[in-house]
Amino acid sequence: REFGEVSLKDIDNVAKSSFPLCMRHLFDKLREDHHLKHWGRMQLGLFLKGVGLKLDDALAFWKAEFSQKVGAERFDKEYAYSIRHNYGKEGKRVDYTPYSCQKIISLTPSVGDHHGCPYRHFSEENIRAALCKMGVNSGGVEDVMDKVRHKHYQLACTLTFEAIHGCPNDAGINHPNQYFSDSQKILKS
Ligand code: SF4
Missing domain, CATH: 1.10.8 (Helicase, Ruva Protein; domain 3)
Known part of the structure; x- marks a missing residue:
């Protein structure tokens, strides 16, 4: 990737400086509500993959927020799969592309x-x-x-x-x- 990886500790800074409004909004709502519905998770999740957030960091990022709302156990059961899926690690193992x-x-x-x-x-x-x-x-x-x-x-x-x-x-x-x-x-x- 052109700019290497974006790590968890940098993500709030780069969100402020370099995310377009659609992603800023999802990012801020996730931080605020500790939750996003399906399409919001897809739109933001695939974008984050595209900016170079690695799978382990992505799982930690979503878990930190969702745990506050639904608990860590429910996150692991219901949400972790779709994040791994976005990274091509589950199901048909397609490496999904961020939305245009x-x-x-x-x-x-x-x-x-x-x-x-x-x-x-x-x-x-x-x-x-x-x-x-x-x-x-x-x-x-x-x-x-x-x-x-x-x-x-x-x-x-x-x-x-x-x-x-x-x-x-x-x-x-x-x-x-x-x-x-x-x-x-x-x-x-
Ligand atoms: Fe900008 Fe495209 Fe996001 Fe709309 S969808 S805010 S045009 S980057």
Whole structure:
């Protein structure tokens, strides 16, 4: 992998600096609720695999949160399998690929779900609040909202990236893991 591994101790820092909004939201909700529903676990779990979180660290990461909600035993029984499965260690042993923006944008989250693309699935008010939290200034927020209103969600994400990192992203965002690696390239250069 281009940037090697992301270890458990770094994960909160890289989440803040280099996760796109869809993954920031899932990550924060998991930390807050100690739980995510199926599609949220899939969307975030496969992304984390893509950024280089190893299976053992992934199991420790999910277990630390889920144990607080459902207990360690239930985690081992009901949830650990699907994490190993995402890493191709169970079932058909397929090494599953992280979701692209196109796929995430096409998902249809219900109430209580946190997966999907916030630029498409959040209310305008919630997008504005999230952008402020990410450090986008008010002019930047208006530019992003303009793209959202025209349903150009990936362009909205690209403008967010540019506002946060202070430099252009000419290719444009089309995959959460690309957002992550483009961000790390800038921050580590
Ligand atoms: Fe995530 Fe892609 Fe939406 Fe950005 S445009 S928030 S990377 S799904």
